[in-house]
Amino acid sequence: MKHRRILIVKPSSLGDIVHTLPLAHALKRCWPDCRIGWIVQQVFAPLLAADASIDRIYPIHIPSTSEPQAGRSAWLTAFSATLKTLRGLRRQLQAEPYDLILDLHASLRSGLLGRCNPGGLRLGFADAKELNTLFQQQLVAVPADVRHAQDKNLLFCQQLGLSVTAADFHLRCGAADREAAQAFLRETDAAGKRVVHANPAARWQTKFWPQERWAELADRLQGQGLAVVFGGSGQDAAYLDGIVRLMRSPTVIAAGRLSLPQAAALIAQSALHIGLDSGPMHIAALAGVPVAALFGPTHPERVGPYGVQHRIIRAESLSCLECRKRSCSHLSCMRGISVPMVYEAALSLLELSES
Numbered sequence: 001m002k003h004r005r006i007l008i009v010k011p012s013s014l015g016d017i018v019h020t021l022p023l024a025h026a027l028k029r030c031w032p033d034c035r036i037g038w039i040v041q042q043v044f045a046p047l048l049a050a051d052a053s054i055d056r057i058y059p060i061h062i063p064s065t066s067e068p069q070a071g072r073s074a075w076l077t078a079f080s081a082t083l084k085t086l087r088g089l090r091r092q093l094q095a096e097p098y099d100l101i102l103d104l105h106a107s108l109r110s111g112l113l114g115r116c117n118p119g120g121l122r123l124g125f126a127d128a129k130e131l132n133t134l135f136q137q138q139l140v141a142v143p144a145d146v147r148h149a150q151d152k153n154l155l156f157c158q159q160l161g162l163s164v165t166a167a168d169f170h171l172r173c174g175a176a177d178r179e180a181a182q183a184f185l186r187e188t189d190a191a192g193k194r195v196v197h198a199n200p201a202a203r204w205q206t207k208f209w210p211q212e213r214w215a216e217l218a219d220r221l222q223g224q225g226l227a228v229v230f231g232g233s234g235q236d237a238a239y240l241d242g243i244v245r246l247m248r249s250p251t252v253i254a255a256g257r258l259s260l261p262q263a264a265a266l267i268a269q270s271a272l273h274i275g276l277d278s279g280p281m282h283i284a285a286l287a288g289v290p291v292a293a294l295f296g297p298t299h300p301e302r303v304g305p306y307g308v309q310h311r312i313i314r315a316e317s318l319s320c321l322e323c324r325k326r327s328c329s330h331l332s333c334m335r336g337i338s339v340p341m342v343y344e345a346a347l348s349l350l351e352l353s354e355s
Contacts, residue, residue: 002031002034003031003034003099003100003121003160004031004033004034004035004099005034005035005037005096005097005098005099005100006027006031006034006035006036006037006098006099006100006101006102007036007037007038007039007093007098007100007101007102007114007117007120008020008023008024008036008037008038008039008102008104009039009101009102009103009104009105009110009113009114010038010039010040010104010105010110011039011040011041011044011060011062011105011109011110011113012040012041012044012064012105013044013203013279014044014047014278014279014280014282014283015277015278015279015281015282015303016104016105016149017040017044017047017048017279018171018279018282018283018286019149019150019153019282019306020104020153021051021053021171021286022150022153022154022164022168022169022286023102023104023153023154023156023157023168024036024038024051024053024054025053025167025168025169025170026154026157026162026163026164026165026168027053027157027162028052028053029165029167029168030162030163031162035055035056036053036054036055036056037054037055037056037057037058037098038054038056038057038058039058039060039089039113040057040058040059040060041059041060041061041062042059042060042061043061043260044260045057045059046259046260046261047260047261047264049261050172050173050174050177050261050264051172052172053172056096058089058092058093060085060089060113061081061085062078062081062082062085062109063077063078063081064078082109082112085113086112086113086116089113089116090116093116093117093118094118097117097118097119097120098117098120099119099120099121100120100121100123101114101117101120101121101122101123102123102156103122103123103124103125103128103132103135103136104125104153104156106124106125106127106128106129106130106132107128107129107130107132108130108131108132109130110132111124111130111131111132111134111135111136112135114135115135121137121138122135122136122137122138123136123137123138123139123140123156123159124136124138124139124140125139125140125142125152126139126140126141126142127142138159140155140156140159141155142155147301147302148301148302148303148304148306149302149303150306169286169306169307170286170287170288171264171268171283171286171287171288173261173264173265173268173287174261174265177259177261177262177264177265178265178268178269180258180259180262180265181258181262181263181265181266181269182269184254184257184258184262184266185227185229185252185266188227188229188252189227189250189251189252190227190229190252193225193226193227194225194226194227194271194350195226195227195228195229195266195269195270195271196221196226196227196228196229196270196271196272196273196274196346196350197229197231197266197267197270197272197273197274197275197280197284197289198214198217198218198228198229198230198231198273198274198275199230199231199232199273199274199275199276199278199280199281200214200230200232200236200239200240200243200275200276201232201233201236201239201240201255201276201278202276202277202278203278204297204326205326205327205328206296206297206323206325206326206327206328206331206333206334207276207277207278207294207296207297207298207334208276208331208334209276209294209334209337210334210335211239211242211243211246212246213337213338213339213342214243215243215244215246215247216339217274217339217342217343217346218230218243218247218249218251219247219248219249220339220343221343221346222249222251223249224347226271226350227251227252228251228252229251229252229253229254229266229270230243230244230251230252230253230254230255231254231255231263231266231267231280232254232255232256232280233255233256234255234256235256236255236256237253237255237256240253240255241253254266263280264283264287267280267283267284267287267289268283268284268287268288268289270284270289271289271290271350271353272289272290272291272292272346272349272350272353273289273290273291273292274291274292274293274294274342274346275291275292275293275294276293276294276295277293277294277295277298277300277303277304281293281305282305282306284305285305285306285307285310286306288307288309290309290310290311290349290350290352290353291305291309291310291311291349292310292311292313292342292345292346292349293305293310293311293312293313294313294314294334294337294342295312295313295314295321296314296315296321296331296333296334296336296337297321297322297323297324297325297326297328297333298322298324299322299324300312300314309349309352309353310349311345311348311349313337313341313342313345314333314336314337315332315333315334315335315336315337317336318332318333318336320332320333321333
């Protein structure tokens with residue numbers, strides 16, 4: 001059955017949204033006349049606006065309560081924002097309802113968001129938490145051998161009888177965003193050099209790699225004639241400044257100086273991405289950029305860079321890997337990753353990409 005109006009419910013996070021884009025591309029390729037809407041946190045909406053497969057974006061703003069330090073006031077703020085969002089979204093969707101709702105977020109809140117649409121067929125994961133399955137009319141089974149988040153999302157295509165091809169795995173960047181990224185580089189010491197995009201920051205404290213090691217790594221790479229460009233959000237600027245102060249060679253900080261689509265375009269034009277388990281890593285992988293990924297508390301088979309042209313770097317001998325803890329007193333898994341381990345992986349990937 002062909003559906004003409006499809007609503008994707010995937011508000012966050014950045015990496016999860018990137019993992020959902022191939023599904024949207026497959027839907028549009030198989031059903032070119034369909035219209036695809038997407039409910040997304042407003043901070044990520046500009047990335048979707050650059051993608052021609054997405055016809056309508058419903059930006060929302062609900063503060064996160066996933067951080068360990070989130071207290072009662074944070075929950076009350078999020079609850080109030082959720083009620084306001086549901087009222088506004090219901091008005092919008094009543095005016096232009098969808099006939100197929102795909103809930104890939106699998107939470108209580110996303111179930112409520114999907115129910116704002118009057119009618120339509122609602123699909124969700126069979127293994128969803130927080131009572132999400134109660135909101136769905138069809139459940140997408142998740143076989144035990146499906147490990148990666150990307151493969152899990154594409155099970156919706158299988159449920160709908162749609163094909164998935166290599167053409168669905170791409171990141172679309174607007175011409176203006178690509179030019180903005182190029183103009184930024186032209187005004188820095190990176191002009192005319194192969195760019196290594198580095199992302200040293202993440203949401204979890206347990207994913208961080210020591211600043212002094214980032215500094216040593218960047219100096220060694222720049223000693224090879226490469227230009228290291230540190231990316232991230234404006235909130236990461238102070239942390240990145242700390243890395244730069246430890247370096248012997250000048251480098252470039254792009255964090256906070258580009259919009260999200262421009263930052264994505266910068267990553268897409270890089271020769272290599274080195275980073276932690278975070279959104280920029282997944283942007284690089286979808287854009288076809290080789291990734292050297294530093295992993296510790298999370299599982300690379302589930303959330304690592306998707307594809308084969310990447311390297312996972314971690315302290316394999318530790319028993320506490322993949323603990324999924326957001327705080328830790330020793331951070332042994334990340335401290336167990338040495339500079340030579342990352343440097344050698346980076347040079348190997350750069351050599352492969354050249355050949």
